[in-house]
Amino acid sequence: xxxxxxxxxxxxxxxxxxxxxxxxxxxxxxxxxxxxxxxxxxxxxxxxxxxxxxxxxxxxxxxxxxxxxxxxxxxxxxxxxxxxxxxxxxxxxxxxxxxxxxxxxxxxxxxxxxxxxxxxxxxxxxxxxxxxxxxxxxx
Amino acid sequence: xxxxxxxxxxxxxxxxxxxxxxxxxxxxxxxxxxxxxxxxxxxxxxxxxxxxxxxxxxxxxxxxxxxxxxxxxxxxxxxxxxxxxxxxxxxxxxxxxxxxxxxxxxxxxxxxxxxxxxxxxxxxxxxxxxxxxxxxxxxxxxxxxxxxxxxxxxxxxxxxxxxxxxxxxxxxxxxxxxxxxxxxxxxxxxxxxxxxxxxxxxxxxxxxxxxxxxxxxxxxxxxxxxxxxxxxxxxxxxxxxxxxxxxxxxxxxxxxxxxxxxxxxxxxxxxxxxxxxxxxxxxxxxxxxxxxxxxxxxxxxxxxxxxxxxxxxxxxxxxxxxxxxxxxxxxxxxxxxxxxxxxxxxxxxxxxxxxxxxxxxxxxxxxxxxxxxxxxxxxxxxxxx
Numbered sequence: 001x002x003x004x005x006x007x008x009x010x011x012x013x014x015x016x017x018x019x020x021x022x023x024x025x026x027x028x029x030x031x032x033x034x035x036x037x038x039x040x041x042x043x044x045x046x047x048x049x050x051x052x053x054x055x056x057x058x059x060x061x062x063x064x065x066x067x068x069x070x071x072x073x074x075x076x077x078x079x080x081x082x083x084x085x086x087x088x089x090x091x092x093x094x095x096x097x098x099x100x101x102x103x104x105x106x107x108x109x110x111x112x113x114x115x116x117x118x119x120x121x122x123x124x125x126x127x128x129x130x131x132x133x134x135x136x137x138x139x
Numbered sequence: 140x141x142x143x144x145x146x147x148x149x150x151x152x153x154x155x156x157x158x159x160x161x162x163x164x165x166x167x168x169x170x171x172x173x174x175x176x177x178x179x180x181x182x183x184x185x186x187x188x189x190x191x192x193x194x195x196x197x198x199x200x201x202x203x204x205x206x207x208x209x210x211x212x213x214x215x216x217x218x219x220x221x222x223x224x225x226x227x228x229x230x231x232x233x234x235x236x237x238x239x240x241x242x243x244x245x246x247x248x249x250x251x252x253x254x255x256x257x258x259x260x261x262x263x264x265x266x267x268x269x270x271x272x273x274x275x276x277x278x279x280x281x282x283x284x285x286x287x288x289x290x291x292x293x294x295x296x297x298x299x300x301x302x303x304x305x306x307x308x309x310x311x312x313x314x315x316x317x318x319x320x321x322x323x324x325x326x327x328x329x330x331x332x333x334x335x336x337x338x339x340x341x342x343x344x345x346x347x348x349x350x351x352x353x354x355x356x357x358x359x360x361x362x363x364x365x366x367x368x369x370x371x372x373x374x375x376x377x378x379x380x381x382x383x384x385x386x387x388x389x390x391x392x393x394x395x396x397x398x399x400x401x402x403x404x405x406x407x408x409x410x411x412x413x414x415x416x417x418x419x420x421x422x423x424x425x426x427x428x429x430x431x432x433x434x435x436x437x438x439x440x441x442x443x444x445x446x447x448x449x450x451x452x453x454x455x456x457x458x459x460x461x462x463x464x465x466x467x468x469x470x471x472x473x474x475x476x477x478x479x480x481x482x483x484x485x486x487x488x489x490x491x492x493x494x495x496x497x498x499x500x501x502x503x504x505x506x507x508x509x510x511x512x513x514x515x516x517x518x519x520x521x522x523x524x
Contacts, residue, residue, distance in 0.1 A: 006274065006276075007269070007273045007274055008274055009270045009271070009274055010270060013266070013270055015266075016267075016270055016271075019271075041390060042264065042267045042271070042386070042387050042390065043267070044386075048384075067290070067389070068286040068287075068289050068290045068293075068389075068394070069286065069289055069339075070277075070282060070285035070286055070289055070338045070339050070340075071336065071338070071339040072276055072277070072282060072337075072338050073335055073336030073337055073338065073339070074335065074336075074337050074338075075276070076276070076278055076279050076282075077273055077276055077278050080276045083276065085336070086276060088275050088276065088277045088282070090286055090389045098390070098392065099390070100389040100390055101389075102271065102272050102275055102277055102389060103275055104275050104276070113293070114289070114290065114293045125274070130274055130275070132275075
């Protein structure tokens with residue numbers, strides 16, 4: 001769980017609400033252009049490929065690879081003082097490596113090297129679920 | 140190659156402090172006043188302003204200095220790249236006759252007003268950052284850029300020892316700069332390597348200073364500059380560019396492709412030169428690795444070879460491409476790169492005293508900001524007085 005002090009998302013944000021509906025269902029979803037089918041992340045105001053303004057959100061899969069990482073040693077946001085040091089990962093989605101998510105490495109795992117396969121772990125907060133990552137290998 | 144339309148005829152800069160207790164307005168006035176005195180210009184001739192937004196406003200400056208004819212005001216939203224990007228704005232405005240004398244300035248109370256400075260309210264895609272990054276505790280430039288460095292280390296084998304070389308060089312240079320914040324404070328390798336981790340691989344001394352300070356420069360056309368008492372400095376080339384996508388770092392096809400990658404060749408083409416013809420480089424050293432990165436993307440060495448380039452000693456005062464003789468953001472102070480422009484002018488004029496470079500005819504200045512916006516300018520000595 002997340003202590004009260006940590007910043008949490010607004011799950012009702014008009015542009016982002018579908019993402020949080022997805023994580024509540026255990027799925028990572030991103031916008032897909034209704035006209036040309038291009039998937040994008042972050043969600044943007046128009047499709048960079050065809051300038052269409054309509055999107056549908058669909059699941060991208062819950063497995064990816066570490067694209068980069070860092071370990072944070074100084075807390076810069078409220079609530080994170082108890083967490084430091086903690087590792088954040090940039091994860092490229094397995095089914096589309098151009099789509100990359102930012103999330104925490106699940107506690108207890110040592111930092112995986114770039115390229116390591118990781119799986120999404122849904123972490124509850126008040127109102128929804130964040131997406132953390134853990135290596136898929138048990139070794 | 141294009142004919143320069145802008146020249147720097149005045150510079151002014153405060154010392155760099157922490158906890159100065161001074162307002163940004165007070166420091167801005169000191170820097171602007173110093174630049175006016177340095178240029179020998181009557182204060183009433185200023186008709187253009189390039190302020191940093193948010194910050195001390197154009198309205199406050201024109202009212203304090205008595206400039207009722209101010210007609211050209213612009214701001215280039217590039218975070219820390221604004222100073223070099225603004226050189227391009229000045230070149231365009233002066234070339235078009237939109238202004239005769241332009242003041243470009245920046246005043247920051249980062250140390251005294253730390254909370255405001257660290258809120259980074261001008262970052263592109265701020266809502267996405269707040270909703271999708273802050274909940275995971277990833278929220279500062281050190282955090283963002285650390286991921287670029289980490290990937291560069293993984294792909295090219297860039298090392299902490301190479302980053303240390305940048306930190307040590309900057310600190311050594313600052314020992315010849317009495318107005319630098321770290322003047323008189325040397326740095327040992329042991330201190331560097333045992334310092335607190337901010338965001339791996341960045342430790343304390345990989346990160347630029349947060350200081351209070353201000354700097355201002357005055358630009359006019361090369362023709363008008365011929366009348367100035369001191370040697371003018373021409374803007375031989377100046378370009379700025381966004382990376383793509385510009386509103387998100389992690390979604391880029393290549394993390395090393397930054398605004399500078401695209402601005403540099405355009406600026407060099409305007410100046411009619413290649414990177415090998417540059418005597419020194421003022422690199423926006425927000426972090427040690429970003430010096431390595433920008434040396435590559437500006438074309439001073441191949442992508443991936445920046446670590447070796449730095450390790451060779453090339454960037455020292457005695458090296459083939461001295462970088463930041465004043466100590467940079469890492470060791471002089473953080474005036475959003477304005478201090479890099481000021482130092483380039485001092486070097487070209489021969490006013491750098493104990494840290495004067497033997498060859499300082501043509502100097503590059505880079506800018507870097509927010510999510511990798513970039514800029515590059517080529518500064519060249521005008522006619523000798």
